[in-house]
Amino acid sequence: MQTDRYLEPHQARKRAPTTFEDLLGDAIERAFAEGAHTLPELVASLNRTGPSSENGQAWTEQSFQALMARLGN
Template sequence: MTTTDRYLEPHQARTRLPTMFEDLLGDAIERAFGEGAYTLPELVAYLNRTGPASENGAAWTEENFQALMARLGH
């Protein structure tokens, strides 16, 4: 096998397409990183300032953000 035979399939572990909420959240996280929000408290504050709200419409907390990331990562 040569290096040209290899390829990266970035969604190889994906079992379904992301929901609209997941797409919006991913975009917001990328913007937060782009604006220098690197720690969890900074990221949560950014999401609460700009949205989207959490899945149940409540404010983001470090706990509910981490729980959602753990759930989405499985």
């Protein structure tokens, strides 16, 4: 007997997101909604609207990619 399948959107999550991660996710969604389609556009939007990077510095393409790689593990 096969059970019904369902989508569990947080099935890969190992922990709840931090406040910083929630704010960053909201800012990324806003950037996409405002038309950002490339990494430079996304980074520019984050630098305009925040939040700052984890170390309080402005975002760079490299710092954004490094954080996404770390959070994706």
